[in-house]
Amino acid sequence: MSSEPFTKLVLIRHGESTWNEENRFTGWTDVDLNEKGKKEANAAAEALKGKYEFDQVYTSYLKRAIKTTWIVLEGIDRMWLPVERTWRLNERHYGALQGLNKSETSQKHGEEQVKVWRRSYDIPPPSLEDSDERHPKYDPKYKDVDPALLPSTESLKTTVDRFLPYWNDTIAPKIKSGKNVLIVAHGNSLRALVKYLDNIGEDVITGMDIPTGVPLVYELDKDLKPIKHYYLGDEKEIAAKINAVANQASAKK
Numbered sequence: 001m002s003s004e005p006f007t008k009l010v011l012i013r014h015g016e017s018t019w020n021e022e023n024r025f026t027g028w029t030d031v032d033l034n035e036k037g038k039k040e041a042n043a044a045a046e047a048l049k050g051k052y053e054f055d056q057v058y059t060s061y062l063k064r065a066i067k068t069t070w071i072v073l074e075g076i077d078r079m080w081l082p083v084e085r086t087w088r089l090n091e092r093h094y095g096a097l098q099g100l101n102k103s104e105t106s107q108k109h110g111e112e113q114v115k116v117w118r119r120s121y122d123i124p125p126p127s128l129e130d131s132d133e134r135h136p137k138y139d140p141k142y143k144d145v146d147p148a149l150l151p152s153t154e155s156l157k158t159t160v161d162r163f164l165p166y167w168n169d170t171i172a173p174k175i176k177s178g179k180n181v182l183i184v185a186h187g188n189s190l191r192a193l194v195k196y197l198d199n200i201g202e203d204v205i206t207g208m209d210i211p212t213g214v215p216l217v218y219e220l221d222k223d224l225k226p227i228k229h230y231y232l233g234d235e236k237e238i239a240a241k242i243n244a245v246a247n248q249a250s251a252k253k
């Protein structure tokens with residue numbers, strides 16, 4: 001017997017960014033969308049328009065997610081919707097790898113090591129030095145965040161740990177109160193959410209990638225347990241995009 005879900009939660013990873021295009025580790029670096037990324041955001045809006053209604057939007061402090069939000073909301077003619085930004089939805093902090101080319105990093109350190117840094121559950125990449133001017137404590141975006149909470153690197157595990165309080169205190173109560181929610185965030189902050197929602201094991205989440213700019217719908221019951229999930233769009237195209245993310249750090253590029 002199939003029953004109507006209590007809600008449909010929609011997740012979107014931001015469209016392609018300039019550093020996705022250059023194949024660099026990005027993390028908390030605040031890079032912009034490129035033209036392809038804007039097109040992907042428009043296509044996401046097209047897929048949602050007239051079929052999904054939202055009451056509340058959540059996004060990160062990073063402009064690639066914020067601009068994707070703007071484009072999607074403009075595309076669905078819902079620019080008036082409330083948008084809450086939070087650093088807790090930021091991408092996983094990539095530590096000292098931020099800015100490095102993924103393929104060159106594999107040539108230097110080996111594909112296995114880079115795979116561990118990219119996809120192991122609890123092994124973080126090397127940290128940024130405290131004195132490094134790229135450290136989030138020097139960025140005005142985070143001036144109201146307790147400096148003790150600001151990372152100098154993160155594993156997926158510590159990304160889950162910083163995201164979950166926001167889910168539990170803010171997003172989950174909003175959904176439970178009957179509101180339809182859209183979350184526009186990042187590859188690894190969304191992997192953190194999906195791991196939590198689907199209760200995916202630490203070994204299994206390492207093989208899971210999320211493509212840029214494709215709406216991912218989670219049908220949830222009233223306890224916010226997933227009934228099913230699916231991407232909106234062409235299955236083959238989405239599979240190819242997921243595969244491309246998985247292979248980004250190949251040493252052969």
Ligand SMILES: O=C(O)[C@@H](CO)OP(=O)(O)O
Pocket residue numbers: 020024025026027028091092094118187188245248
């Ligand atoms: O560089 C990053 O911040 C992320 C997302 O683009 O990369 P990866 O998929 O390698 O975790």
